[in-house]
Amino acid sequence: MSDRPGVYLALVHHPIRDRAGGTITTSVTNLDVHDIARSARTYGLSGYFIVTPIEAQRALVRHIMSYWREGGGAKRVPERAQALSIVREVPSFADAVAAVEAAEGARPVTVTTDARSAGDPRSFDEVREMVRGRTKPVLLVFGTGYGLAAEVFDATDVRLAPVRPGGYNHLAVRAAVSIILDRLLGDAGA
Amino acid sequence: MSDRPGVYLALVHHPIRDRAGGTITTSVTNLDVHDIARSARTYGLSGYFIVTPIEAQRALVRHIMSYWREGGGAKRVPERAQALSIVREVPSFADAVAAVEAAEGARPVTVTTDARSAGDPRSFDEVREMVRGRTKPVLLVFGTGYGLAAEVFDATDVRLAPVRPGGYNHLAVRAAVSIILDRLLGDAGA
Numbered sequence: 610m611s612d613r614p615g616v617y618l619a620l621v622h623h624p625i626r627d628r629a630g631g632t633i634t635t636s637v638t639n640l641d642v643h644d645i646a647r648s649a650r651t652y653g654l655s656g657y658f659i660v661t662p663i664e665a666q667r668a669l670v671r672h673i674m675s676y677w678r679e680g681g682g683a684k685r686v687p688e689r690a691q692a693l694s695i696v697r698e699v700p701s702f703a704d705a706v707a708a709v710e711a712a713e714g715a716r717p718v719t720v721t722t723d724a725r726s727a728g729d730p731r732s733f734d735e736v737r738e739m740v741r742g743r744t745k746p747v748l749l750v751f752g753t754g755y756g757l758a759a760e761v762f763d764a765t766d767v768r769l770a771p772v773r774p775g776g777y778n779h780l781a782v783r784a785a786v787s788i789i790l791d792r793l794l795g796d797a798g799a
Numbered sequence: 800m801s802d803r804p805g806v807y808l809a810l811v812h813h814p815i816r817d818r819a820g821g822t823i824t825t826s827v828t829n830l831d832v833h834d835i836a837r838s839a840r841t842y843g844l845s846g847y848f849i850v851t852p853i854e855a856q857r858a859l860v861r862h863i864m865s866y867w868r869e870g871g872g873a874k875r876v877p878e879r880a881q882a883l884s885i886v887r888e889v890p891s892f893a894d895a896v897a898a899v900e901a902a903e904g905a906r907p908v909t910v911t912t913d914a915r916s917a918g919d920p921r922s923f924d925e926v927r928e929m930v931r932g933r934t935k936p937v938l939l940v941f942g943t944g945y946g947l948a949a950e951v952f953d954a955t956d957v958r959l960a961p962v963r964p965g966g967y968n969h970l971a972v973r974a975a976v977s978i979i980l981d982r983l984l985g986d987a988g989a
Contacts, residue, residue, distance in 0.1 A: 640830055644971040651963055651970050688969040773841055773986065779878040780841050780977065781834040787974035788981045795978075796963065 614713050614746040615655030616794065618786070619705040620645060621750060622661040624758035635753040637666045642673055642696060643689070644783040650692040652790040655746075656712070658705040659698045667698040702750070702761060709746050717748040719765035722789060723756050724778050730770040733792050739767070740793050749789070753782055804903050804936040805845030806984065808976070809895040810835060811940060812851040814948035825943040827856045832863055832886060833879070834973040840882040842980040845936075846902070848895040849888045857888040892940070892951055899936050907938040909955035912979060913946050914968050920960040923982050929957070930983050939979070943972055 620641060623634035637659060649657045659670050674693050676682050683690040699705050709717040720736060731739075740747055750757065750765060762768065771778065772788055780788070810831060813824035827849060839847045849860050864883050866872050873880040889895050899907040910926060921929075930937055940947065940955060952958060961968065962978055970978070 644974055647969050647971055648974045651968055688967070691967065692969060772981070777878070777881065778841055779837050779882060781837055781973070783971070783973060784834055784838045784977035787970065787977050788985075791962070791978045791981065 614715065614743055616740065617656045617658065617709050617717065617746060617748045618645070618649050618654055619658040619660050619702060619748060619750045620782070621702055621752050621757060621761060622666070624760060625752055625754040626756050626758055628755055632758050633754060634661065634663060637661055637670060639673060641783060642670060645786050646692040646696050648787040648790055650695060652794045654695060656709070657696050658708065659696065660702055660705055661698070662700050667700070670696070670698040702764065706748060709748055713746040715745050717746040718767065719748045719750055720767045720769055721750045721757060721762055721765045722769045722785065723752070724771055724780070728762065728768050730768045732770055736767065736769050737793050751782055751786055804905065804933055806930065807846045807848065807899050807907065807936065807938045808835070808839050808844055809848040809850050809892060809938060809940045810972070811892055811942050811947055811951060812856070814950060815942055815944040816946050816948055818945055822948050823944060824851065824853060827851055827859060829863060831973060832860060835976050836882040836886050838977040838980055840885055842984045844885060846899070847886050848898065849886065850892055850895055851888070852890050857890070860886065860888040892954065896938060899938055903936040905935050907936040908957065909938045909940055910957045910959055911940045911947060911952055911955045912959045912975065913942070914961055914970070918952065918958050920958045922960055926957065926959050927983050941972055941976055
């Protein structure tokens with residue numbers, strides 16, 4: 610994989626839909642930082658961006674990272690330090706795109722995901738082929754709360770089909786991320 | 800699926816390996832209850848057993864469940880009440896097996912999972928076929944901490960291959976559960 614452009618992930622905390630359809634900023638949770646970093650590292654991702662405009666929340670992310678990268682956590686659980694080494698906090702989705710472009714020398718193809726069917730989504734097979742044969746970096750974009758606001762979908766290239774079209778779907782974002790990484794990048798069950 | 804025997808899941812907190820290979824009891828975490836209930840419900844499981852011999856921890860699980868099933872949570876987020884409706888706490892792995900047998904009238908086929916390759920594991924394709932064609936209930940068994948103790952493997956029928964054989968593998972149990980449910984029971988990417 611090292612000669613190919615990287616795959617990146619962004620977890621967006623703003624702009625996010627609330628239950629009623631309004632636009633909100635959700636809180637960063639410690640578990641989202643850890644679980645998603647571990648899944649991203651396991652599937653070979655090059656970077657994991659935590660997107661929030663709130664400086665105090667970005668400071669929290671930096672605090673978690675310094676403990677696990679250099680503090681007591683790094684000594685106690687070195688695998689965790691490896692996972693958190695790919696985490697980076699940025700104020701906006703546009704900053705995440707710009708950071709990938711700066712690292713890779715090419716603008717990433719941006720892929721959004723959503724629990725609900727809407728727009729003209731691509732199948733997992735189609736996006737898996739696209740990711741496997743990529744000649745540009747890929748940025749996978751996940752929402753928190755009740756999902757990404759419309760303006761994020763409007764600013765991205767590809768919309769991926771829901772994990773479970775129809776029926777009950779109330780997966781935690783941490784679970785949805787791990788399933789989608791496995792479907793797009795996994796080595797087994799294929 | 801309703802005419803077929805059910806698929807169940809057990810999250811074991813004892814007996815569990817620690818980092819050094821000793822046997823310990825891990826703590827129940829609120830997030831494991833919620834995230835795994837949501838994934839289990841999304842993939843149509845019939846029950847999710849939280850296994851711990853510590854009565855105070857089982858009381859904690861009952862407290863979480865009563866809030867989300869009947870308390871303020873049930874009104875606010877009805878999907879969560881649906882997810883938690885399949886959760887049940889039991890003192891031991893044997894109790895989980897007995898509860899499935901009582902509900903289904905047949906002893907379940909027990910399937911263990913582990914992050915490390917050992918024993919004679921079956922491939923995901925093989926276990927997926929077994930689950931799809933099942934004539935008996937299935938109980939999927941997950942460890943916490945550094946994995947299930949040897950005595951749990953000895954007491955079970957089938958050992959599933961690791962999600963990522965070789966390389967870095969440091970998935971949260973919540974992530975491993977969702978990936979394995981998707982590989983064995985998912986409707987897409989197949």
